[in-house]
Each structure stands twice: as C-alpha cells, then as structure tokens.
Amino acid sequence: MPAKIKNNVLMYEGCNYLRYRLLLSTLSCKPVRITDIRAGDDDPGLREYEISFIRLLDKVTNGTRIELNETGTSLYYNPGLLVGGDLEHDCSLQRGIGYYLEGIMALAPFCKIPMNIKLRGITNNALDPSVDRIKASAIPLVKRFLAGDNSIELIISKRGVAPMGGGEVKFLCPINKNLKTIQFQNSGMVKRIRGIACSVRVSPAIANRMVESAKGVLLNFLPDIYIHTDQSRGASSGKSPGFGISLTAETTTEVFLSGEAFSPLMTTGSLPCVPEDLGKEAALKLLDEIHRNGCVDSPFQSMAALFMALGKKDVSKITVGPLTQTMIQFLRDLRDFFGTVFKIEHVKEEEDDTLTTQEQILLTCVGIGYTNISRRVL
Template identity: 45%
Template sequence: MSSTTKTKSKMITFHGHENFRHRLILSTLSGKPIRIDKIRSNDMNPGIREYEKDFLRLLDNVTNGSVIEISMTGTTVIYRPGLIIGGNFTHTCQSSKPCGYFIEPMLYLAPFSKKKFSILFKGLTASKTDAGLEYIKWGLIPVLEKFGVRDVELHILKRGSPPLGGGEVHLIVNSLIPQPVTVHILDIQKISAIRGIAYCTRVSPSVVNRLLDASRSVLKNTGCEVNITTDVWRGENSGKSPGFGLTLFTDRI
C-alpha cells in the first residue's frame, strides 16, 4: 500500500455543511485529518460561505502547520490539522456573523495551546442566530471553569449592533492545561434566580428601561429572583448602528 493510500485511509470523511466548525475543532484537538464533501451541493449557491472561509483563516492563524484545501466549487474542504499555538493578533470578522461565532470555538482550542490566546475580534457583537457575548461570558466560561480552565477573560471594548457592526471584543486565555478535569453531575439543581443584561447602542436609554419592565412582568410569574442589569453604550464605543437586546441566564442552588 502506498503512502498516499495510507493517508487517505486515515482521513475521516463527512458530508454536508452541518457542524462545520465543530468538525474542524475536533479534528484539530484529535490531530486527525478530515474531508468534508457535498457542502451545500444542491443549493442554488453551492459551496462554503464567506464566513466559513473566514473561520478557516482564523483556524490557520492559531495553528502551525495546518493544511487547508478547498475545491474549485467550494463544495469540498480537506483539513489536515497542525499544532495549536495561539497568538496575539487582531481578527476582523466577516460581516454576516458576529464575533461570538468565532470566539466560541476558540475557547475549546485555547486551553491546549502552546502559548496564550490574546485575540482582538472586530465586527458585530450581537446576532439572533449565533452565540452572544453575554452567553459566552456568563454561560460558557463558567462551565469551562468546572473543567479546570480558569484564567479566561472576555472584554467588550465596543458594542457593534447589526448591520454595520463596529464592535471590538478582546479574548484572553492564559489557562493552559495538559488535560481537562473530570466533571461528575449527579443531580439537576433547581433554578434559584434569573439574571440578565439589557443593552443598547445609539438609541435612547429609555429603550433599555422598557426591556427591563417588559421582561420583569413576564418573569415574575416564575417565582424566582429576577436581577437584570443595564448596559448603555454611547459615542465612539457604541458601534456604527443603533440596536438593543436582552440576554437572560439562570443561577442554580
């Protein structure tokens, strides 16, 4: 058997665009090359999207020795992972996806890097379909702490509402671990409180107050403590577009 045949036999093949990021992240963590075929092959506009190419560029920046091959039609991607090296650089996110789309998978790679991650993301800071910054900061990072990843910081320097964005988010991961801590969940805890953050950019602060009043009137029927804080952004740090939003999360006893 030739060396080329052996390489092909070790490559794992997937079909379709679903779980695109997670397949690449797991490939990087395991060191196994993958091939993704038939990416939107039946669509009017087949192949990978610009934001997926942008994610591949980011993945190439935080690794050393990775090989990425994209077919002419964009319907096939071959990825041979390199070593996770991290780094200190700025990444301008593709305009159709928020910073959270790119930050979330970086948190899975950063603890196993050769050096710390210090990446400044520029672009949108909010989206209806992808992970928001508050979800990552108050939901995902505390979960990572349970696995031994403790020194993680996510700083929102500028808010950037769609469609024009203009936000800046700084991700810093100093926690490098040889392997994650084992977590045993034996009981499902009860929800004791509902917390949240209501924000606005380039609109009147009264919009945030209306968000607070409306959400509290709905959540008071749960019988839980409700604590929602406001985050009003003005001037240069408020991005290029007006917008507002609300993120809710729970505390458990």
C-alpha cells in the same frame, strides 16, 4: 452512519456541522475532507463566514494545510499544532462573534502559549449566542473542567450589531496540561436571575422598557432579579442601531442557564420590533431553558461533551436536558475522531417530586486522557 476513511483521511459530505468537524480535526490531529458543500445550491460552496472561521483556525495553529477547489464545494483540512498567543481577527459580518468564540474556547486550553485574542464584528444578533450569554453561561462551564489556573476572561470593549458590526471583544485563557473529570448531576433550584439589556445607537429608554417587560414575567416566580442596562455611546456603540436583552438564572449548585432575544435586522419591508415583546420573549426563553432542567445551557451541550471526552481516564457524568440536534450529531462525530462512546440514560424522577420539568438525560463517558502536546515542558 460513521464517517468513511480513505488514506487515513476522514470523509464527510455536506456543509452541516462543518465548524465542529474542523475543531475535532484540529484537536485529534486527524485530517478531514468535506465534499459536496452546497453543491446543489444556486450559490455553491463555502460561505464567507465559514471561510473566515477557517482563517481563524489557521491563525491559531502552525503548519495547517488547507486545500479548497475552485467552486468551494470540496475542502481538505490537515491541522497543525495549536499555538495561540496574541492574535486579532475580523469576523465575518454574516454571523456573530459568538460563532467564532465557541470554537476558540474549545481550543484555547490546549495551545502552546496562553490565548489572548481580539475578535471584531457583531457582538449581538438573533442567530448566534451573544457574547453576554457566553460570558454568563459558557465560561463558568469551561472553568469547571480546567485544572489549576482557570482565570478565563471575556472583555466586551465595544458592542456592534448587524449589518455593519463594529463590536470588539477580548478573550484571555490560560493553557492547561489536561482537563478534570467532573460529576455534575444536580441542577439545583434557581436562586437568582441577572441580566443585561443593551441598546446601541437607539434611545436609552428602550433598554428600560425591555427590563420592565422581562421583570413583569419573572417576578411571578422569583423576587431576586436584577437586570443591568448597557447604553453604548460614541466609539463603543458600533456602526448600526439595535437592542436586545440577555437573562441568566443561577441555581443553588452554580448552574447557569440563559435566555436572550435581540432585535432582527431592520429592512424596508420588516415589521417594527417592540422592546416590550423582546423583553417578554427573553423571559419566556429563560423559563423554557429552566424547564429543560439540565446542568448545562442548551447551546453549550456539545462543549461539555467535548471536555468530558478529552478529560482524564476516569468517568465523567453530566445531567442535561433534552439533547439538541447539534449535540446528537456531535456525539457521532466524537466517536469518529476520538473513538469515545457515551452512555445515555434517562434519569428517573423521584415519586414525591411535584415539579413538572422535562425528562433529564445522564451522559456518562470515560475520558481519553488528552494531554496538551503543544505546551512547553520547561
């Protein structure tokens, strides 16, 4: 069901997909009002991590107007111009840095000044894409769309895990006048697997145990596997103990697919987390992602759809695996804010294809010719 429009303001209800709607509002310069945010909960209104994200949007833009009622159940957001520049932000410890970084990556190419932002908080957790996954899978995807200078960098200065955080990353992105249209339909064959096993304030042997476990699964399919161990010590190790592993498969057509696992938050009643189980879990998640057979890593489907819609007035095509629930709703919201409609069709498999992969979906759309209006002309 499309959004209601009242006095040129898009009206939504509920807390779901709040982050994506604020991003689309910022890019389209259309105000949005979101009501009934957890109105029926014992603890109604916006959560701390959502307020932190709104503050981050306020830092990145100039002239943004935000109105919040006393209970936090109603939000009015009227976006300003994207500025960017040198920024710092302390992310909420309820979510990972990846939650905030995904939003920044969508806005950074359209800022007035090249983005140079330092984010502090939790670099790895079990809920959000880790900074390692974003560095390995999302950044190569964004580079495909950027015209001219596409020297995006993500520097992991410190690692931090829940509950105390202490991690720090630096993200640098140049500005672009507009985006390219791309034809990205062949996912190719996996040629190598790389990864990183990180351990923070725990025994260095734990990282090696995760590596051996992951290799035990993956070496049945491919010999070219190298997993680096990152044992953070001292000032670069954050404030809490934890460990995890992130694996990335690269195909012959430069598609990057990832799978990862991280130790859950240790509480008094929680079951012990075994490093070997985490290594195996990450390897199986990577194999599942490869089985989905898309050209885009699943968590970043919506980012690909956004850049396709904002591209030049030409046809873009991308093949993805089964659409995630987030992606389905994001396509509806794209139609509300930009009027862009995607053609979705199933890719027919060749008769001689013996691979048993999931059915691919071809997304086709014509870009709106979005131009960076904040960029200096001279």
